[in-house]
Amino acid sequence: MAASLQLLQFKPLKPSFSFFSRRSVSPICSAAPTPSKSQRSYTITLLPGDGIGPEVISVAKDVLLLAGHLEGIKYEFRERLIGGAALDATGVPLPDETLSAAKQSDAVLLGAVGGYKWDNNDKHLKPETALLGLRQELKVFANLRPASVFPQLVDASTLKRAVAEGVDLMVVRELTGGIYFGKPRGFDTNEDGEEFGFNTEIYAEHEIDRIAHAAFKIARKRRGKLCSVDKANVLEASILWRRRVSAIAQEYPDVELSHMYVDNAAMQLIRNPKQFDTIVTNNIFGDILSDEASMITGSIGMLPSASLGASGPGLFEPIHGSAPDIAGQDKANPFATVLSAAMLLRYGLDEEKAAQRIENAVLDTLNKGFRTGDIYSTGTKLVGCKQLGEEIMKSVESNVPSGATV
Numbered sequence: 001m002a003a004s005l006q007l008l009q010f011k012p013l014k015p016s017f018s019f020f021s022r023r024s025v026s027p028i029c030s031a032a033p034t035p036s037k038s039q040r041s042y043t044i045t046l047l048p049g050d051g052i053g054p055e056v057i058s059v060a061k062d063v064l065l066l067a068g069h070l071e072g073i074k075y076e077f078r079e080r081l082i083g084g085a086a087l088d089a090t091g092v093p094l095p096d097e098t099l100s101a102a103k104q105s106d107a108v109l110l111g112a113v114g115g116y117k118w119d120n121n122d123k124h125l126k127p128e129t130a131l132l133g134l135r136q137e138l139k140v141f142a143n144l145r146p147a148s149v150f151p152q153l154v155d156a157s158t159l160k161r162a163v164a165e166g167v168d169l170m171v172v173r174e175l176t177g178g179i180y181f182g183k184p185r186g187f188d189t190n191e192d193g194e195e196f197g198f199n200t201e202i203y204a205e206h207e208i209d210r211i212a213h214a215a216f217k218i219a220r221k222r223r224g225k226l227c228s229v230d231k232a233n234v235l236e237a238s239i240l241w242r243r244r245v246s247a248i249a250q251e252y253p254d255v256e257l258s259h260m261y262v263d264n265a266a267m268q269l270i271r272n273p274k275q276f277d278t279i280v281t282n283n284i285f286g287d288i289l290s291d292e293a294s295m296i297t298g299s300i301g302m303l304p305s306a307s308l309g310a311s312g313p314g315l316f317e318p319i320h321g322s323a324p325d326i327a328g329q330d331k332a333n334p335f336a337t338v339l340s341a342a343m344l345l346r347y348g349l350d351e352e353k354a355a356q357r358i359e360n361a362v363l364d365t366l367n368k369g370f371r372t373g374d375i376y377s378t379g380t381k382l383v384g385c386k387q388l389g390e391e392i393m394k395s396v397e398s399n400v401p402s403g404a405t406v
């Protein structure tokens with residue numbers, strides 16, 4: 001029973017929930033070419049990237065393949081370079097070939113980008129620039145980051161059991177606007193001859209409106225509570241954000257809206273995370289708060305994400321980075337990427353059964369006690385990334401029902 005409750009974080013609460021469906025007519029949907037249900041063959045672009053990216057993508061690809069095979073789905077995988085790996089091979093972090101493959105696919109699954117080697121590169125030659133460019137080019141403005149505490153991992157959380165237990169929240173992060181993209185930006189020199197760097201936090205009404213609509217629709221399918229996080233006591237962009245979100249709330253009388261300043265939200269997430277259901281926030285606050293939320297669940301290696309736009313393929317990726325400190329050591333936790341693959345099936349391809357098969361397998365693997373180092377606790381079985389992948393595959397194959405728990 002507990003297991004099925006856990007799964008609510010990843011799936012629509014009602015089977016008919018079409019908000020994310022590629023066949024949906026809602027304002028945010030994936031509109032890649034839709035094969036008929038009988039055809040069920042999809043093109044997936046895989047972008048392993050850097051650091052632990054290839055390790056976790058390798059596991060997620062195998063899991064996708066097996067779950068797909070068992071549910072009658074065929075894939076054509078196209079693996080392309082991005083980030084530092086692309087820089088080293090081609091001289092640019094986001095080659096045209098990668099971008100066009102991504103745009104022409106039904107969904108994109110990404111590992112992570114970045115690493116020490118490229119940290120001092122000029123901005124246009126940084127791996128991270130590729131990821132920002134990809135998100136912008138795919139126009140995936142809504143980034144869904146579910147953070148729930150699996151009962152099996154309560155003791156892996158750094159918070160007290162009473163605080164962490166039962167947390168189930170969703171961060172809806174605006175992904176293609178704000179300070180990560182705002183202009184003007186750059187470096188200049190002031191009248192004292194001192195260099196300065198500057199960025200612009202900027203949001204137009206339509207950018208706020210579309211993410212607000214997305215968040216209200218998500219909240220209404222969850223527990224009906226939406227907390228909009230901003231810094232409206234200081235920033236003009238946040239004042240507009242709060243005004244627009246409040247205006248749009250009139251269209252969702254069934255959703256209880258609250259507003260919170262981001263500094264307080266950061267504190268409340270640790271003090272009492274169970275007060276949150278759905279959080280909607282801008283690009284930078286969402287980036288930071290979701291990393292913070294991940295630690296409530298035990299590890300940043302547990303959190304998947306789905307990035308969706310009004311049309312075209314969705315982008316699915318773990319929220320973590322390339323973890324260069326553990327790259328190549330078979331220590332990475334692949335759950336976040338495997339769960340991102342489940343989100344890809346559900347929200348990118350409308351393949352609910354295969355998505356559920358994967359989520360059930362994750363729970364089953366946890367129930368059997370397998371853990372990577374980041375979520376290890378006494379009494380559980382410490383394994384590497386590869387072995388964890390093999391255990392997940394066994395569980396995918398045996399197709400445990402979602403209600404199965406220890």
Ligand SMILES: NC(=O)C1=CN([C@@H]2O[C@H](COP(=O)(O)OP(=O)(O)OC[C@H]3O[C@@H](n4cnc5c(N)ncnc54)[C@H](O)[C@@H]3O)[C@@H](O)[C@H]2O)C=CC1
Nearest residue numbers: 112113114115300301320321322323324325326332333374
């Ligand atoms: N979406 C992306 O591709 C992102 C890329 N980055 C890039 O990644 C590089 C490293 O950034 P950091 O700030 O260190 O963040 P990070 O998320 O890569 O790592 C932070 C800490 O979490 C651990 N960690 C992360 N993922 C893990 C996993 N799956 N299993 C076990 N432990 C895991 C790491 O070992 C590290 O101690 C940088 O170049 C950064 O720009 C950072 C965040 C997102």
Ligand SMILES: CC(C)CC(=O)C(=O)O
Nearest residue numbers: 114128129131132287319
């Ligand atoms: C471009 C990324 C490295 C920024 C980031 O941390 C994220 O969006 O997850």
